Amino acid sequence: MLLNISDLKLYYRTTKGVVKAVDRVGFSVERGETLALVGESGCGKSSIAKAIMRLLPRNIHTYEGNIILDNIDIMKLSEEDFRRQIRWRRISMVFQGALNALNPVLKVGYQVAEPLIIHNGMEKEEALKIAREMLRHLGIAETFADRYSFELSGGMRQRVVIAMALITNPDLVILDEPTSALDVITQANIMNLLKKLKAERNQTFILITHDIALSSELADKMATMYAGHIVELAKAEVFYEMPLHPYTQKLMRSVPTLRGEKVLESIPGAPPNLINPPVGCRFHPRCDKAMEICREKEPPLLSKDDHLVKCWLYG
Amino acid sequence: MGDAMLLKVEGLSKWFSVKKGVFGKTFYVQAVDNVSFTLEKGEAVSLVGESGSGKTTLGKTILRLYYPTRGRILFDGRDITNLVEKELKWYRRETGIVQQDPFGSLAPHFTIYKILEEPLIVHKIGTKEERRERIYKALKEVGLPPEEFAFKYPHMLSGGQLQRVAIARAMMLNPKLIIADEPVSMLDASVRVEILNLFRELQRKYGMSVIYITHDLSTTRYFSEKIFIMYAGHIVERAATNEMLRNPRHPYTLALFSAIPDPDPENRLRFREVPPGEPPSLINPPKGCRFKPRCPFATSKCDEEPPEVETTPGHWVKCWYPR
Numbered sequence: 001m002l003l004n005i006s007d008l009k010l011y012y013r014t015t016k017g018v019v020k021a022v023d024r025v026g027f028s029v030e031r032g033e034t035l036a037l038v039g040e041s042g043c044g045k046s047s048i049a050k051a052i053m054r055l056l057p058r059n060i061h062t063y064e065g066n067i068i069l070d071n072i073d074i075m076k077l078s079e080e081d082f083r084r085q086i087r088w089r090r091i092s093m094v095f096q097g098a099l100n101a102l103n104p105v106l107k108v109g110y111q112v113a114e115p116l117i118i119h120n121g122m123e124k125e126e127a128l129k130i131a132r133e134m135l136r137h138l139g140i141a142e143t144f145a146d147r148y149s150f151e152l153s154g155g156m157r158q159r160v161v162i163a164m165a166l167i168t169n170p171d172l173v174i175l176d177e178p179t180s181a182l183d184v185i186t187q188a189n190i191m192n193l194l195k196k197l198k199a200e201r202n203q204t205f206i207l208i209t210h211d212i213a214l215s216s217e218l219a220d221k222m223a224t225m226y227a228g229h230i231v232e233l234a235k236a237e238v239f240y241e242m243p244l245h246p247y248t249q250k251l252m253r254s255v256p257t258l259r260g261e262k263v264l265e266s267i268p269g270a271p272p273n274l275i276n277p278p279v280g281c282r283f284h285p286r287c288d289k290a291m292e293i294c295r296e297k298e299p300p301l302l303s304k305d306d307h308l309v310k311c312w313l314y315g
Numbered sequence: 316m317g318d319a320m321l322l323k324v325e326g327l328s329k330w331f332s333v334k335k336g337v338f339g340k341t342f343y344v345q346a347v348d349n350v351s352f353t354l355e356k357g358e359a360v361s362l363v364g365e366s367g368s369g370k371t372t373l374g375k376t377i378l379r380l381y382y383p384t385r386g387r388i389l390f391d392g393r394d395i396t397n398l399v400e401k402e403l404k405w406y407r408r409e410t411g412i413v414q415q416d417p418f419g420s421l422a423p424h425f426t427i428y429k430i431l432e433e434p435l436i437v438h439k440i441g442t443k444e445e446r447r448e449r450i451y452k453a454l455k456e457v458g459l460p461p462e463e464f465a466f467k468y469p470h471m472l473s474g475g476q477l478q479r480v481a482i483a484r485a486m487m488l489n490p491k492l493i494i495a496d497e498p499v500s501m502l503d504a505s506v507r508v509e510i511l512n513l514f515r516e517l518q519r520k521y522g523m524s525v526i527y528i529t530h531d532l533s534t535t536r537y538f539s540e541k542i543f544i545m546y547a548g549h550i551v552e553r554a555a556t557n558e559m560l561r562n563p564r565h566p567y568t569l570a571l572f573s574a575i576p577d578p579d580p581e582n583r584l585r586f587r588e589v590p591p592g593e594p595p596s597l598i599n600p601p602k603g604c605r606f607k608p609r610c611p612f613a614t615s616k617c618d619e620e621p622p623e624v625e626t627t628p629g630h631w632v633k634c635w636y637p638r
Contacts, residue, residue: 183366183530184574185589185590188576192586210503212504213575214576216578216579216580219583239580252578256531257577257578258532264512265508270473270506
């Protein structure tokens with residue numbers, strides 16, 4: 001097991017109260033495996049990424065739990081040790097919209113090489129050489145290493161950003177909406193590239209997305225998030241064929257498909273506010289299967305042959 | 316022109332001029348180039364294209380928010396191509412727009428009531444009482460109880476609710492044509508369905524024509540009778556929705572289809588066959604067919620602009636070698 005997270009909490013302090021963005025979340029990822037976290041905007045999926053990378057805003061209220069990477073509890077490391085040993089060296093990330101945040105006055109080759117210079121203390125020349133090789137491996141001709149980001153197309157810039165995340169050979173790469181700014185054909189090309197990296201390098205990914213169709217392109221395991229909780233977690237085959245949680249089921253029925261004749265359904269209501277989430281199951285106000293107990297007691301995360309579901313229907 | 320026809324677009328182009336370099340040489344961005352189609356009364360059409368394909372420019376040119384560079388636009392039998400703003404007031408009444416970003420397209424310092432009253436005031440419609448009645452009716456129709464919502468401000472509403480207001484505003488003057496530019500792309504999947512269904516219902520009820528602009532081919536089936544596919548400023552394929560989904564014929568449309576995943580865990584086990592590269596610059600687009608540099612079937616013939624060919628009745632393809 002590469003990564004094992006348990007009881008992770010990340011709460012933010014705001015003027016209106018404490019926002020429980022990530023609330024007692026746990027999951028694990030094997031080496032070479034891809035876990036996808038899916039959910040609507042505001043469900044806490046990007047906050048999980050921030051918690052793992054320890055990239056925290058100032059208004060933190062609570063940040064606790066266990067994040068075990070290869071038998072080390074990285075939550076226990078000091079900020080200095082975390083920065084030296086973990087961030088970008090062992091866990092790196094492709095941020096949402098990062099392709100539009102490349103530095104316009106630095107050549108892209110240097111930007112890819114920079115983590116090696118900073119985190120691994122490598123000489124500039126050697127780092128640049130490795131960066132060029134990495135770019136070539138990701139389908140960008142070496143001559144582009146000497147160009148600036150505005151000279152590159154969107155798909156190429158996204159490849160540069162992926163190269164930045166891979167350059168230090170990290171154990172784990174977190175992908176936060178890696179294709180949301182790209183058009184569909186470029187998206188397919190980038191997903192092909194990620195599949196290739198998964199196969200060739202046995203690369204481990206956590207894929208964060210709102211798009212259930214897109215996550216099926218890469219995920220071995222799927223987790224649904226709702227209002228700060230993971231409410232379902234299963235192998236991809238099981239998750240897509242037989243989702244158990246009413247929220248996952250509704251989410252699946254709301255996804256338009258190109259092939260087949262599916263009747264679309266919407267989910268009534270809106271996600272709850274995370275300052276005062278509903279008592280009991282957080283999904284109960286929108287759930288048509290809600291029972292008495294759902295309004296009173298939070299359901300436990302029940303396990304049935306590796307399929308986890310946080311719902312009283314199965315309790 | 317038959318009675319059923321609402322809009323006829325002939326050879327429409329919209330080029331933008333940009334100055335580049337020290338000597339200020341003028342270049343043209345050929346955002347929309349030589350586009351022709353017709354739209355019937357009460358018909359909903361999806362205009363599908365990637366970002367930068369010119370779909371928004373085409374929409375805005377049809378609404379005459381831009382001056383066309385070339386070509387003709389006929390609306391209800393009247394030529395509106397070169398009318399100036401003063402002569403367009405009636406046209407503004409007959410058309411409406413729903414934009415992508417509901418947070419940016421509604422005035423933040425107006426109440427919902429005032430947002431909906433504005434078009435009525437501009438066009439001097441009704442007394443205060445009559446306007447109030449119309450606004451309340453419109454809010455009810457988009458599923459927002461007027462007592463609760465009329466005097467709220469936009470920031471107090473969710474994205475889905477704001478998009479309902481935007482639809483109500485576009486429909487305030489009972490227009491014959493609405494152009495909806497990515498109306499649901501900023502909303503969560505669960506809300507998207509709701510808004511598209513509502514829009515479709517109102518479109519049918521009032522017999523409006525709608526051009527639904529989107530990058531998301533998979534939502535078009537739930538909304539429109541026809542699909543137009545746009546690539547790099549050209550409309551490359553037009554067909555009835557079911558026909559398009561079953562028998563796409565333009566190589567670009569085929570590429571688009573093979574790029575779009577449906578939720579299926581098998582997807583991760585295979586690579587998608589999609590063309591490499593990205594759409595061309597519209598300042599200096601390829602001669603002839605603009606998909607040529609990425610097209611696996613291209614020959615030297617494709618250096619000439621392909622004509623639109625009707626392969627089966629109602630199915631038009633702008634390609635020398637339709638599949």
